[in-house]
Amino acid sequence: MGFEWIPLKNYKRHYICLKCQKGFKRASEEDRKHSKSKDLSNLMNEYYAxxxxxxxxxxxxxxxxxxxxxxxxxxxxMLQVHYDFEVPSQRDNKSWKRLNRTMSSKTILNYEIYIQWHRLEIQKVVANSVEFKNLKQNLVKLEKMSTD
Ligand SMILES: [Zn+2]
Structure with a gap:
């Protein structure tokens, strides 16, 4: 609903443009090429490696x-939104105004998923090991970002 399909690909992310008042599903060649490194856990593994x-x-x-x-x-x-995000109709100016207020002011970076990843990883490593301390330290940092 309200999404315009940008053709080509199979790996899709959902976006909204506050200016055009439109939703887009997108997956680019670029995305496909880098989809591995862009995957959350791969990104984090890359970081720790x-x-x-x-x-x-x-x-x-x-x-x-x-x-x-x-x-x-x-x-x-554009702003990336969750895949089940309900995109208002293009003529629904009231909803778009509300989205503008609530979304553009907020950072679109969602630290929550990185926090979750860290919480899970911490359970896998030996308590008080170097990895543990590293993860813990970063978890605290990310949690601070998310509550700001
Ligand atoms: Zn636009």
């Missing part, structure tokens, strides 16, 4: 920037 010297928040932000998608109509950045 690299020795995790980099700040986790910066790392996630940098990866997120690379995933940003522009609207095919107006070239503005």
């Amino acid at each position: 690299s020795g995790s010297q980099q700040d986790i928040v910066k790392f996630i932000n940098a990866s997120y920037q690379k995933m940003k998608v522009v609207c095919p109509n107006c070239r503005n950045f």
